[in-house]
Amino acid sequence: MVYKIVVLVLLFFVIAAVFYFSWLSDPSFMEESYLPVWLLNWSNKYYNLRTAIPFLALGFLLEIYTEYNGFNNNKKLNFKQNIVFAAIIVCVAEGGQFIIQRRNPDLMDVFYGIAGSIIGAVSYNLLKKLRNAKQT
Numbered sequence: 577m578v579y580k581i582v583v584l585v586l587l588f589f590v591i592a593a594v595f596y597f598s599w600l601s602d603p604s605f606m607e608e609s610y611l612p613v614w615l616l617n618w619s620n621k622y623y624n625l626r627t628a629i630p631f632l633a634l635g636f637l638l639e640i641y642t643e644y645n646g647f648n649n650n651k652k653l654n655f656k657q658n659i660v661f662a663a664i665i666v667c668v669a670e671g672g673q674f675i676i677q678r679r680n681p682d683l684m685d686v687f688y689g690i691a692g693s694i695i696g697a698v699s700y701n702l703l704k705k706l707r708n709a710k711q712t
């Protein structure tokens with residue numbers, strides 16, 4: 577029970593972080609003094625790639641959440657639903673940039689967000705298979 581709550585809290589934290597950073601008025605994050613300089617430099621150099629990073633965690637956590645909540649025994653359907661959910665989140669985050677000055681939505685961010693969530697979900701499933709293979 578505690579495990580499910582921890583995963584759910586982490587999911588909400590990642591989703592909130594996606595919306596927070598997507599809707600900042602300064603896309604360079606230079607006003608965010610709590611972020612290390614090396615991270616700011618990296619995120620400004622790899623502008624679209626930085627979108628994929630939180631979605632790696634989102635895809636991973638969504639796979640954990642759907643598996644342990646027993647939504648559906650069909651793993652392929654769960655995988656597809658999780659990717660659609662991640663796609664909705666990235667589209668809402670990018671769509672919100674239409675109303676924020678100095679921000680412009682980018683279709684490549686949508687691509688990187690979806691790709692990040694796919695990689696995160698696949699990583700979870702691969703790690704699970706490796707763990708199960710070692711147990712047998």
